[in-house]
Amino acid sequence: MKAVDTNVLARFFVDDPDDLEAARRRPAALEAMRGRVFVSVTVLLELEWVLRGFYELPRASIHRALSALCTYGNVVVEDRARVLAALQAFEQGLDFADALHLSRAASCTALLTFDKRFIKRASSLPDAIPCEQPRSS
Template identity: 35%
Template sequence: MIAVDTNVLVRYLVADHPTQARIARERLAELSTDRPGFICREVMIELVWVLRRAYGFSREQVCREVEELLATEELEIEAAHDTARAIHRYRRGDADFADFMILGAAQRTGASTVWTFDRSMRRLDGVSVLDATDS
């Protein structure tokens, strides 16, 4: 198994640096089901952030790219089920992808709620937004 970092995936998907994009394509083509690439949760979260913020991908574009990675047999995605659920919810635009990944991990481990100060998460089931108003 070969761990794949965010910047390799970005070069592969965006091809904004010709030499690095070529190398990324060649290396990823070497992967197989017997010798898969591994993408950890942190890389997936960072990838979504970079594609949105640095490259201006729409939510839909990001969702399509992540779904293609999830469908690639030569890649093992850590917490693939959480990632697929997070992408499904992210597509609707309720919160950030990272928030959905946090919520998915919490639910998978049996947490009764997620405490946060992030008001954008208030509409999500399983989230308690803490009151931070001064008394």
């Protein structure tokens, strides 16, 4: 098994004929993804950022791509259950990075943050651990 990085996954998911370098590397990315591969959580986090920030893909397309990746039989996704939980929260409106932070902290009693918007959105999710602001003494 080989680990893949964000560049390979971006070339796999996005066919960008206007980017000559991307078009040149896409066949190799498609071939690499035919084998058994490992995708780390950090690569998924960066991939979402690239798909959103660089390629400006809509949220629904990003969700579809990341969800599909989790279903491929040849792909081992690190902490797959937590990633799937994060994708569910992402689908319900949470930022993907925040959704990953929240899902990966599921064994904790709370997630501390100063982000009031995150606290409000996370509190509407079923089964999410509570998010709260740190208290000063």
